Each structure stands twice: as C-alpha cells, then as structure tokens.
Amino acid sequence: MAKSKPKDNALAQNRKARHDYNILETYEAGIALTGTEIKSVRASRINLKDGFAQVKNGEVWLMNVHISLYDQGNIFNHDPLRNRKLLLHKKEIKHLSEETQKKGITIVPLKVYIKNGFAKVLIGIAQGKHVYDKRETIKRRDQEREIRRTLKNYG
Template structure:
C-alpha cells in the first residue's frame, strides 16, 4: 500500500515574488536513478528554472539537481533539460493560453507524493516593480500589526 503523504523537497520562493500565480498544475517528471537519490538528500534548486512546450511536450529547463556523491559514472549533467509528464489535452490547453495571454510556466515546488516526484507548475504573469513594492508594503504592515497585537495581548 502506497503512502499518499506529501513531502516538500524544494520551493521556488522567488517565483511568488516575481510573478502573479493565476493557476497551478501538478505534473510528473522523468528522472534518472541517481537524480532521485540526490533529490532525497535535498540537492535541488528551482530558483532560475522555467518550463517550455516544444513539439507538444513539456520540458523544465534551468533546474539544478546536484550530482549524487556516490553515483560516480551514473551521474548526469546537473542542468540537463528534463521532461515533464502531463496529458496532451492539458498541454495543448496550456499552449493556447500561453500564446494568447503572454503568460509563462514557472515551477513553484518539487515534492514527493508517495514514492513519486511531482512538480507544481504555476501559470504566471510577471509583476511590475510597483506591484512588488505594494506586496512588500502589505507584508511589512501585516508584520507590524501582528507585533502590536502580540505586545498588547501580553
């Protein structure tokens, strides 16, 4: 019997700072054995990664998976392009929205679902500088309110 628990491996925090996430999707990813072992040790970075659709297939680019220390000749290139697994109808629908609305696909997180590695993709629209400032101001205001409430309740 498989576990259905989710174990988060990596989160792309910068993506939520740089983009408005309009919709998110869960996809599988094609990996080699030593990559899975390295991911289990937490050797993955999503910071500068993005996704593209080439010839009807979904690919993740710029994702860095550190070489497995005991993998010797079986290790692959840490920045190689990896295929994402999604139904063709979903990929076609994504391709249509990407072309029409000028959106982009960004990996938001990487996690284990049971024994499988899954990627959460976000259909994102870029933030302007003033949007980032507004978000930072709102976050700072919330922090100040929480501090004031905490000192008041003591």
C-alpha cells in the same frame, strides 16, 4: 489539543518566483528522472531558482533546473542542467500551451516534493510583476505583519 501545522514535504521551493511573478494557476506534474537524479532530489540537492517550463511538440519540458550530481554516482551520473520531461494530462498540456501563447505569460516551477514515492513539481502559470507591484506586495505584507503583531499583543 493544540493545532499542528500541516507537514510541508517540499524538497525545494522557488521563493523568488512568488516575488517576481503573479501566479495565475498551478498544476502538479510528475518529473521523468534518472536513477541518480531521483537520489539527489530525495537528498534535497535541487535548485529551482532560474527554472522555467516550455511546451514543445505536445510535451512539457522543465528547463534550467539544477539537480546536483549524486555523490555515490559513477561514470553514468546525470548532466545537472539537462531538460526534464514533465508528465501531465493532454488537456493540461493543451491548456498550458494556449496560456503561454499570450504575451507576458510563462510557466515557472514553484515547489518540488515527493508524493507516494514519486517526485512531483508544482508548476505555475505566471505573469511577470512590475517593480511597483513588487513594492506594493512588500508594503502590504509588512502591514499585515504589523496588524498580526498588534492583535497578538492586545488580543
């Protein structure tokens, strides 16, 4: 029987983050959303491109993530760019706080998905890449692609 690829249940991914940052660690966090927000998220109407997270007063907040207005929402529809609280354990929050105190370290959202009916976000502790690091990554990826292509044709 042929191997099947694992189902990727991502509603939104931040591909730019993997290009611009070295991801050091990842955490799965819940998101505190309102009713119209979760409906928009389930419809994949979320943009993580410019998003980031910050630790404030012992809480982690997801900022600058755009969740589009729900089409069937009424006057109580949500603000698309409001800050959203991330749900993590105290130990994880403490670790994130300590890591972000270091120079050049930030927290970026990598992926949003639904798990057991709840919206989750995969956040990563990230360190910014330099331009030459980005070029090196692209070069290495092209070489790996060429090797796979050669092995496929002759293997």
